Amino acid sequence: MNINTVKLVALQEMKQIRRNWLFIFFVFLVMTGMLFLQIILQTSHVMYNLRALPCSIPYLNALLYNFLQCLFVIFVSGDLVQREVRKDTIAAIQTRAYENKEYLFGKVIGIVSSFFCLNIIAAFAAFVFQMITKQTSFTFFPYIFYLFTLTFPTLLFITGLSLLVHGVVKSMFLAITCLLGYCILDVWFLTGIFQGMFDMFALKIPNAFSQVTGHVGMFPYLLQRLAFALAGIALGLFAVGYMKRISGNTRAPSQAVLGGCFILLLGCVFSVLYYNYYLQDQRIRREYVDVYEKTQNKYLGLNIISQRIEYRQEGERMKVRDSLLVENSSKDRIKEFILYLNPGLMITGLTWDNRNIPYQREGQVCRVELPVGKGEQICLVMEYEGRIDDKICYLDIDNDVYYDAFWGNCLMGYGRHNALLEKDFTLLTPECLWYPVSFPPVFPGKSNMVNRMFTDYH
Numbered sequence: 401m402n403i404n405t406v407k408l409v410a411l412q413e414m415k416q417i418r419r420n421w422l423f424i425f426f427v428f429l430v431m432t433g434m435l436f437l438q439i440i441l442q443t444s445h446v447m448y449n450l451r452a453l454p455c456s457i458p459y460l461n462a463l464l465y466n467f468l469q470c471l472f473v474i475f476v477s478g479d480l481v482q483r484e485v486r487k488d489t490i491a492a493i494q495t496r497a498y499e500n501k502e503y504l505f506g507k508v509i510g511i512v513s514s515f516f517c518l519n520i521i522a523a524f525a526a527f528v529f530q531m532i533t534k535q536t537s538f539t540f541f542p543y544i545f546y547l548f549t550l551t552f553p554t555l556l557f558i559t560g561l562s563l564l565v566h567g568v569v570k571s572m573f574l575a576i577t578c579l580l581g582y583c584i585l586d587v588w589f590l591t592g593i594f595q596g597m598f599d600m601f602a603l604k605i606p607n608a609f610s611q612v613t614g615h616v617g618m619f620p621y622l623l624q625r626l627a628f629a630l631a632g633i634a635l636g637l638f639a640v641g642y643m644k645r646i647s648g649n650t651r652a653p654s655q656a657v658l659g660g661c662f663i664l665l666l667g668c669v670f671s672v673l674y675y676n677y678y679l680q681d682q683r684i685r686r687e688y689v690d691v692y693e694k695t696q697n698k699y700l701g702l703n704i705i706s707q708r709i710e711y712r713q714e715g716e717r718m719k720v721r722d723s724l725l726v727e728n729s730s731k732d733r734i735k736e737f738i739l740y741l742n743p744g745l746m747i748t749g750l751t752w753d754n755r756n757i758p759y760q761r762e763g764q765v766c767r768v769e770l771p772v773g774k775g776e777q778i779c780l781v782m783e784y785e786g787r788i789d790d791k792i793c794y795l796d797i798d799n800d801v802y803y804d805a806f807w808g809n810c811l812m813g814y815g816r817h818n819a820l821l822e823k824d825f826t827l828l829t830p831e832c833l834w835y836p837v838s839f840p841p842v843f844p845g846k847s848n849m850v851n852r853m854f855t856d857y858h
Contacts, residue, residue, distance in 0.1 A: 402502055409506025410513065413480075417514045420479060426472040430522050434464050438526065442535055450811065451535045455542040455609035459812060461526035462519075462546035466601055469515050469551065470558045474579045477562035478572045480507060500643045501656045504563070508636050511559050519551050542609050549622065550607070553629040554600050560635030567642030595678045595803065597671050600628050606805040606815025612825050616805075616815030623674040630667030634660040682799060684791050688743070689844040691763040692795065695738055701730025702737040702838045705777065706856040709835055715823055718745075719785040722835060726780060728772040739766045739782075740840055742833040744789030751781045764792055764833060782836060790818035793831045796842040 417423050438460055442451045450456055523543050530538060562579055569575040590598040596605045605624060606616040615621070637660030641653040708723040728734055741747070743764045750757045752770060757780070760767040772778060794802060805813030819832040828834040831841050839853045 402499075405502045406506045406509065409503055410509040413507050413510025414514050417476060417510065420476065422472065422475055422479065423514065426468065427518060430465065430468060430518060431525065434461075434468060434522070435525055435529065438464060439529060443533065453608060453812075454537045454539040454611060456536055456812065457526050457530045458523065458542040458546050459550075459607065459609075461523060462550045463601075463811065465519055465522050466551050466554050469519070469555055470583055470600075471580075473511065473515065473555065473558045474562050474576055474583075476511060477559065478566055478576055480511070480563075480566075500653070501637070501640045504636065504640050504643065508559055508563070512555055515555055516552065519547060519555075523547055537611070539609070539611065545609070549625045550602060553625045553632070554602075556632030557600050557628045557635070558632070560632035560637075560639065563639040564635045564642070567639045594675050597624065597627075597675045599624075604805060604813060606813045608812050608814045613817055613820060613822075616817060620674050620677045623670050623677070627667045627670035627674065630663050630670065634664035634667060636660075637663065678803070681791060684789075685795060685799075688763055688792055689795050691765050692840055692842075692844050695765055696840060696843055701728060701732075701734060702772070703727050703729045704836075704838050704853060704855045706858065707835065708858040713821070713826065716821055717785060717787055718821060718834070720745075720783070720835070722782045722784075724780045724782065724836065725777060726772070726838070727777045728774055731774060733771060733773050735771050736767055736769045737772065737838065739768060739836040739838060740764050740833055741766055741784065741836045742788055742792055744792075745784045745786040745834070747782060747784045749781070749783040752778055766836070788819045788821045788828065788832050788834060790832055792833055793818035793829075794842065795844045 438457070442457060442460065450460060523546075527543060530536065558579075561582070562575075565579055566572070566575045569578060586598070586600055587603065590596075591601070591604045596602065599605070602621070602624065605621055607621060609615055637656045640656035703726065705725040705727050707725075710721040712719045726737075728737075741764060747759070747761065747766065750759055750766075750768070758769045760769070768780075770778075802816075805815045817827070819829060819834070820827040830837075833841065837853060
């Protein structure tokens with residue numbers, strides 16, 4: 401591939417786009433209409449959630465730009481195909497000896513560079529707005545993050561898809577109709593299936609930054625965005641085969657298709673990894689539900705009277721020594737009893753009267769094999785350490801509700817952190833079972849059936 405040819409075509413395409421009345425209108429719409437809408441939304445006292453976080457302004461800016469760029473890329477790519485038919489604006493280049501993939505790469509780079517540069521300008525305008533109004537505290541990183549992970553993969557994908565559709569469908573009107581229909585389908589349907597795996601806008605994927613906790617789900621989000629970026633490159637390579645111009649290399653179209661198949665396969669791998677992330681999460685939650693169902697009718701009448709918790713944290717790990725005073729409140733002597741503890745925490749010691757007690761562990765259930773007489777009180781010492789597995793939380797709610805990243809009418813996907821165990825910040829709630837209890841905090845399938853055990857904590 402001749403880099404100079406690609407550069408020449410890209411520069412020529414950027415000049416053509418800058419002179420295009422549609423792109424000029426797009427620039428006007430971005431710099432006036434979009435920013436005006438953002439100012440109205442994020443200075444309103446009614447929608448405080450749109451400016452509560454430092455990432456709110458750069459995210460809304462990227463979100464609005466993402467929609468607009470898709471709309472205009474569809475029309476600009478259609479205009480590119482029409483210019484190929486007219487031949488008047490590119491006749492000087494068409495006479496040169498070059499491969500079709502070099503020519504198409506140059507066209508794609510020209511389109512992507514034009515819209516990417518405008519994206520930078522729009523982000524800078526949002527930055528000025530944030531600094532002047534001081535609606536939120538300023539953080540620079542979200543501007544860069546959303547630029548390269550939210551809008552850029554969408555730009556690559558819609559550019560490749562538009563070129564391919566315009567190449568396959570010869571009617572410009574029909575091609576634009578199909579592409580606009582796909583965008584509408586994406587917003588109204590694809591966002592809600594397979595955890596947003598097919599959503600090029602990433603509308604339903606948690607994508608908010610917090611100064612304290614960071615990004616709520618960085619790994620799956622990057623997998624999904626990388627998959628769309630690779631899919632866009634692959635679709636652009638497929639479009640090479642639909643160019644009318646005879647290529648200087650007869651094997652170039654087949655090579656482009658093979659390269660596109662490989663890149664598309666790689667993108668599919670990242671998509672599968674993204675969806676598998678949630679499947680594994682759901683599988684583990686189902687296992688915890690099954691464990692609860694085995695034990696929810698086997699409460700053996702043990703109450704925890706008091707707990708003296710000695711907590712120590714080392715980085716993202718916790719170490720606890722818990723002294724429990726327990727009482728058999730049932731009418732009979734019990735041979736064993738059950739304690740519930742977060743499955744991510746490993747029990748390193750369980751003693752009574754300085755003697756080790758045998759126990760069996762299954763998920764969040766710890767079955768303690770120690771007889772306790774009627775009304776008898778004993779003092780146990782449990783030592784455990786590890787990290788919190790927050791998938792144990794809220795097993796009584798449906799997956800659709802659990803994975804819903806939105807609160808109310810907010811446009812931002814906050815996602816959820818059920819527990820946090822980090823070097824600079826720790827949030828541990830009773831739902832995550834970071835200390836042992838004798839009653840399960842939830843009964844899966846019976847959200848209204850909740851028992852509360854009152855204990856004296858020290």
